[in-house]
Amino acid sequence: MSSTAILGNTEEKIQEVTSVTVRFAGDSGDGMQLTGTQFTNTAALLGNDISTLPDFPAEIRAPQGSLPGVSGFQVNFSSMDIRTPGDEPDVLVAMNPAALKVNLPDLHEGGILIVNENEFIKANLDKAGYTSNPLTDGSLKGYRLISIPITDLTYNALADVEMTKRNKERCKNFFALGIVFALFDRPLEPTYRWIEQKFGAKPEIAEANRRTLKAGFDYADTTEIFTTHYRVRKASLPPGKYRKITGNEAAALGFVAAAELAERPLFYGSYPITPASDILHELSRLKNFGVKSFQAEDEIAAMGAAIGAAFAGHIGLTGTSGPGVCLKSEAIGLAVMTELPVVIVNVQRGGPSTGLPTKTEQSDLLQALYGRNGECPVAVVAPSSPSDCFNMAVEAVRLAVTFMTPVFYLSDGYIANGAEPWKVPQLSELPAMKQVLRQDPTGFLPYERDEQTLSRPWAVPGTPGLEHRIGGLEKQHRTGNVSYDPANHDFMVRLRAEKIARIANVIPDLAVEGDPEGDLLILGWGGTYGAIATATEELRRQGYRVSNAHLRYLNPFPRNLGDVLKRFKRVAVAELNLGQLNLLIRGMFLVDSVSINKVAGKPFKISELIARCKALL
Amino acid sequence: MTELLKLAGASETPLNLQRTDFISDQEVRWCPGCGDYSILFQVQSVLPKLNIPRENLVFVSGIGCSSRFPYYMNTYGFHTIHGRAPTIATGIKVANPDLSVWVITGDGDGLSIGGNHFIHVMRRNLDVNVLLFNNRIYGLTKGQYSPTSEFGKKTKSSPMGSIERPINPLCMAIASEATFVARSIDVDTKHLAATIERAARHKGVSFVEIYQNCNIFNDGAYKPISDKEVRADNMLYLEHGKPMIFGKDRNKGIRLNGIKPEVVTLGENGVTADDLLVHDENAEDPTLAYLLTQMNFPEFPVPMGVFRNVFKPTFEELTAQQLEVAQARGRGSLEKLLNSGDTWVIE
Numbered sequence: 016m017s018s019t020a021i022l023g024n025t026e027e028k029i030q031e032v033t034s035v036t037v038r039f040a041g042d043s044g045d046g047m048q049l050t051g052t053q054f055t056n057t058a059a060l061l062g063n064d065i066s067t068l069p070d071f072p073a074e075i076r077a078p079q080g081s082l083p084g085v086s087g088f089q090v091n092f093s094s095m096d097i098r099t100p101g102d103e104p105d106v107l108v109a110m111n112p113a114a115l116k117v118n119l120p121d122l123h124e125g126g127i128l129i130v131n132e133n134e135f136i137k138a139n140l141d142k143a144g145y146t147s148n149p150l151t152d153g154s155l156k157g158y159r160l161i162s163i164p165i166t167d168l169t170y171n172a173l174a175d176v177e178m179t180k181r182n183k184e185r186c187k188n189f190f191a192l193g194i195v196f197a198l199f200d201r202p203l204e205p206t207y208r209w210i211e212q213k214f215g216a217k218p219e220i221a222e223a224n225r226r227t228l229k230a231g232f233d234y235a236d237t238t239e240i241f242t243t244h245y246r247v248r249k250a251s252l253p254p255g256k257y258r259k260i261t262g263n264e265a266a267a268l269g270f271v272a273a274a275e276l277a278e279r280p281l282f283y284g285s286y287p288i289t290p291a292s293d294i295l296h297e298l299s300r301l302k303n304f305g306v307k308s309f310q311a312e313d314e315i316a317a318m319g320a321a322i323g324a325a326f327a328g329h330i331g332l333t334g335t336s337g338p339g340v341c342l343k344s345e346a347i348g349l350a351v352m353t354e355l356p357v358v359i360v361n362v363q364r365g366g367p368s369t370g371l372p373t374k375t376e377q378s379d380l381l382q383a384l385y386g387r388n389g390e391c392p393v394a395v396v397a398p399s400s401p402s403d404c405f406n407m408a409v410e411a412v413r414l415a416v417t418f419m420t421p422v423f424y425l426s427d428g429y430i431a432n433g434a435e436p437w438k439v440p441q442l443s444e445l446p447a448m449k450q451v452l453r454q455d456p457t458g459f460l461p462y463e464r465d466e467q468t469l470s471r472p473w474a475v476p477g478t479p480g481l482e483h484r485i486g487g488l489e490k491q492h493r494t495g496n497v498s499y500d501p502a503n504h505d506f507m508v509r510l511r512a513e514k515i516a517r518i519a520n521v522i523p524d525l526a527v528e529g530d531p532e533g534d535l536l537i538l539g540w541g542g543t544y545g546a547i548a549t550a551t552e553e554l555r556r557q558g559y560r561v562s563n564a565h566l567r568y569l570n571p572f573p574r575n576l577g578d579v580l581k582r583f584k585r586v587a588v589a590e591l592n593l594g595q596l597n598l599l600i601r602g603m604f605l606v607d608s609v610s611i612n613k614v615a616g617k618p619f620k621i622s623e624l625i626a627r628c629k630a631l632l
Numbered sequence: 633m634t635e636l637l638k639l640a641g642a643s644e645t646p647l648n649l650q651r652t653d654f655i656s657d658q659e660v661r662w663c664p665g666c667g668d669y670s671i672l673f674q675v676q677s678v679l680p681k682l683n684i685p686r687e688n689l690v691f692v693s694g695i696g697c698s699s700r701f702p703y704y705m706n707t708y709g710f711h712t713i714h715g716r717a718p719t720i721a722t723g724i725k726v727a728n729p730d731l732s733v734w735v736i737t738g739d740g741d742g743l744s745i746g747g748n749h750f751i752h753v754m755r756r757n758l759d760v761n762v763l764l765f766n767n768r769i770y771g772l773t774k775g776q777y778s779p780t781s782e783f784g785k786k787t788k789s790s791p792m793g794s795i796e797r798p799i800n801p802l803c804m805a806i807a808s809e810a811t812f813v814a815r816s817i818d819v820d821t822k823h824l825a826a827t828i829e830r831a832a833r834h835k836g837v838s839f840v841e842i843y844q845n846c847n848i849f850n851d852g853a854y855k856p857i858s859d860k861e862v863r864a865d866n867m868l869y870l871e872h873g874k875p876m877i878f879g880k881d882r883n884k885g886i887r888l889n890g891i892k893p894e895v896v897t898l899g900e901n902g903v904t905a906d907d908l909l910v911h912d913e914n915a916e917d918p919t920l921a922y923l924l925t926q927m928n929f930p931e932f933p934v935p936m937g938v939f940r941n942v943f944k945p946t947f948e949e950l951t952a953q954q955l956e957v958a959q960a961r962g963r964g965s966l967e968k969l970l971n972s973g974d975t976w977v978i979e
Contacts, residue, residue: 060976205974249978258975268970275966282727302958304969307726307951312752316719319712319749323692323723326710327731331723349713439970476708476724476731477641479687484656484703486711496658497703 028243029200034093035247036101037195039188040118041110043076043086046188050108051088052434053192057205058092059259059436062249066091066545067434068100068618073289073372080134080142085117094248098400098545100433102620106198108191110134110165112143119155128158129194131187133166161240165190165231172230176223186227193231200244203228252436260437262404262430262542263290266334266360267297269408271304274330276409277416277450282324283332284309284317286339289372290428291362294334314342318359322346325355326485328452328475330412334360336428337379338369340386347421348387351511353485354462354471356415358408359393363427365616374616375429377541378592383423384570384599390508392515394418395570397425399544402437404430407567413448414518419470425569427591429618430542456480461495469514471495518571525573529555529562532582535632538608539589540566540596543619547589550624559632566596572603580606587611587631589624639833640759641688641732649680656706662697667818667844671765672704674825675734682832684732691734692721694741697772697846698765701736715746718753721760722947729948732832733760739780740770743799747779754808754837756947761831761838764801769850787849802925802939805839806918812838813921813940818845819858823869823936830938836946857934866929870937875908878933885909886927893927913941 037054041047048069058065068089077084091101106127109115111134122128135150149155150162169187176183189206196203206228214221235241260268274281283306285295299308307329311317317333325331331350333343340361350357363379365371379386383395394414398407404426411424453459453472461483462471474481483495491498492506527536528548539547544565551563564579566572580586580600586608588597594610601608611627613619654676662668679689689707693699695714702709708731712720717735725733735753742750742764753762769787770776776789780801784793805813812834816827824842831838843854857866864880876886877898885908887896896903912920921940927933 056974060974062976062978252978254978256971256975256977258971258973271969272966280727282723284723301964301969302955303962303964304966305955305959305963307955309722309726309951311719311722312748315716316722316749316752319716319719320723320726322712323710323720323725324727325723326720327724327727329723329727345713346716346719353710439975442967442970475728476690477687477728479685482686482706482708484658484705484709484711486702486709487713488711 029246030243031246031248033095033247034091034097034101035106035199035245036089036091036104037106037108038087038089038104038118038121039108039191040085040087040114041188042079042113043072043074043084044079045086045110046185047086047088047110050188050192051090053206053209054195055090055092055434056209056259057196057201058090059257060205061201063092063094063247064097064250064252065259065435066097066100068429069432071373080111080113080139082113082117082143085114087114087118092247094250096250096252098549099618099621102622106195108195110188110191112139112145112149115149116143116145122158124157126158127161127198128155129161129163129191131165131191132162133164163194163234163240168230168234169227172226173223176219176226178219178223182220183223186223189224189227190231193228193233194235197232197235198241198244200246203232253438255438257436257438259434260402260405261293261432261434262398262401262426263293263362263432264297265402265404265437266408266424266426266431267294267301269405270298270332270358270412271301271306272405272445273409273412273448274306275304276445277330277412277448279416279450280305280307280329281332282307282309282321282329283334284311284320284324285334286311286314286317288336288339290364290431291334291336291339291360293431294360294362314339315346318343318346321357322350322353322355325350325357326353326475328473330416331355331357332360333357334362336362336364336372337366337382340379340382344387347393348389348391349487350421351387351391351393352487352490354419355421356419356473357421358411358415358424359421360424360426362431363425371616373428375427375542375618376591376614376616377427377543378595378614379425380540380569380592380595381598383425390512392512393570394420394422394515394518395425396422396568397541397566398430399541399565399567401430401433401435403567405437405440409445413446414521416448416450417470417521418468418514418518419473420515425541427542452478453481454478460493461485462490462493467517469510469517516571519574522568522573524575525564525566525579527562527564527579530560531562533560533562534584535559535561535628536580536583536586537561537563537589537611537628538566538580538586538596538600539563540569543589543591546619546621546624550621550628553621553625554628559628561628561632569596577604580604580608585609585631587628589619591618639682639684639732641684641730643683643685647683647685649683649686651676651680653686654679654706656704658703660704661700663848665847666697667767667846668698668701668765670818670821671763671824671842671844672701674821674828676705678825678829678832681829682732688730689732689734690724691736692717692724693736694746695772696738696741698736698738699741715741715744716749717741718746718749718762722753722756722758725758725760725948726951729759729952735760735762737762737764739764739766739768739778739801743779743801743804750804751808754805754810754839757809757811757836757944759836759946759948762840763828764839764841765844766801766841767844767846767850768798768853769846771846771849775849800925801841803922806922806925806940810839810940811836811942811944812938814839814938815841815843815936817843817854817858817936820863820936827937834941836944857929866933868927868933868935870911870913870924870935870939872911872913872938875905875910877905877908886932893923893932895932913938916942
């Protein structure tokens, strides 16, 4: 907790702090994601900058009380501009021994530790692998331990409510939430509103949740378990209207916005997969925008249907995660050959194979660039933060329709599920991309090229005079007829590559944060932006000549990338894989860059990036 | 009833199209004598009757000999990847329900690598016409056994005989809730044309298994039933509402014995036409249609024609309906959407 001032009087101390990280942890069935989300929503509405990290197991309900069943939600809220959910929590709420065991190593020394002591019984301690009770054996003396019988107090609060014991117990996460609200002097109204919306039809459940929340708040307030309360003021973000948004929500909005801008209908074919399914859920609700969502029988069908829809004049979109991309790969090759505007969303997760479905990673970059048979180039973009998911979704569609090409959109589990404030854009700020379908049959050839973009005409079935046949066999230049001619194949392979290369003409240059030259450049891409930017900013504050640059366009690269790299004595590429971007940088620019890697299913911490950078300076 | 519905993509004014209007400028490259020629000819002959302008027709195929079909049609066409034609057709049809969409596939493409999509395009009842060319062999890869090859079939990849039991495409279609299921054969051109036309006029998914001879790798696979001399005895032409009678002398029929069909001779043991099974292609219950798929040569004559023809709402209609309901109070506003949820203002 970084503090700026101490206010208050002797009776009730209120300490003003700039930035706080809270982690809620409990069993997968304890509602920790919901609790964290409610706390985040309130912080956002109060005008704090926020950044979140949900961290949950792949199992829906792992055995109760077990270590693999622990679910956590971390939120960093601040009066400053922040870009990450925080390295280590200042406050940890642990609803059972397993949650304590898994999360305690991350808690700051001296940090506030709130535990539900009712759960610290022998059976649960055994499941978590404790041989003695940490609440009483003195092992937690380095923390400000606040042990509360949350379950009992929840029952008490609901003593006169007609409800099963099981249902009463399920309210206990709101008791914990009430406690944390009290600690940070937060209002309950936003959560009351949410309860009303969610449980309006079930008044007894709504009432129980309201009461428990209030009971938790009052308990913390009146028992003076906290000698100090903390206050985090509004953040000084650029003026404008804001809303809290996750990366997957932003992506869905971005694709809908792009379709409106292109004035073409949006088709979304998808097969449910973690962590991409929320895009399917969001787009399925937006039928009033004419979005056609299709839950396919498998990943291949989802891709095939997107291609078919693109052939018929829709923006063909499919969304998945790495294993799904493997299945789609052959069809992506077909979309390259037939030059149709499709966007493939890959919300990356830990791999290989099924890997770590709910954890984040950036290990599908080379798959996106090269994971197909033949010379099969596609454009690749990668959002850098939850809110940037909106921008890059719009960009992906713009490139797809302008160049008649498949475009990969590489998000990751961290930014897809993470939330931050999003400054709602004005429609006038969004790029123009209105598409005109080919209508005129005069001189029509299906593989004729636009001189600038090398794109072929979008000629859709239903248009008289443009009847033509396309397919996966090599195309003769201009006519699109099947051709096995060696010289034509060589020409077409180069032409498809050149078309993608020309995308560099319509994307922004790479921006450098910090001095344009110096001792070290940290190059990153995708969802690692927040940690890299914060780490390098801190290093600059400490006097180091470190800059950072972040790639949101991975194929082609921005035109000035080579120049940027040359201006630094050293270049380090930070990424959550074993050096995939670094391989490209070294191979394409002959730069002796080094890798800063992590493949732990977790995002970079600011502190570890700072340490790794210092080792290079 | 189903056939009175407007055909997707059809024009209301007569177009006077000819068969030759549907011939593309590409040279047909099937082996001389291939059964595919006959199917191509019959499709091109039937299309003028449907009065669908060429621009509203899309032929989608997968991989295999049959899948070269779209190149030879002067319409829109998409030669896709192995087994996936139904998925691409789904995207096309959902995007634009006013197109007449055809899927051309084979026994390998449709039932082996594409088996999953086959099931799902049927159960969704997408209004597309699926023509499956069944030659019981892999042709384009030069002669390996296919999922419809008979048990014990000796091929390059099964020198001691195939140890896989063949799949019955019509059973799969019926089990997948297909609303129109039929069978025809390349050499019986009149029957083939009539069956294709009926399939095209059916609103909803139409599945036609077409027995097709591969004269290079599996020549004569259907000879025992299709030869002119034996055809009448070895095929049963299904006619809706009519008793199942076959044979050169029209004196044999199919009777139900318990839950099993049996071949009987009219006039023997007091059997009359009244004892015979009467074909009902419109039966909602698929039991009869399924029973017919189980009649295999040589115990039975091979049924030809329409096995099942029922009416259900189509996938693309239901998709469009949901969009209409969602937009009943006007199309969504992007501005409102972006500004939805809890928002706050920073001055």
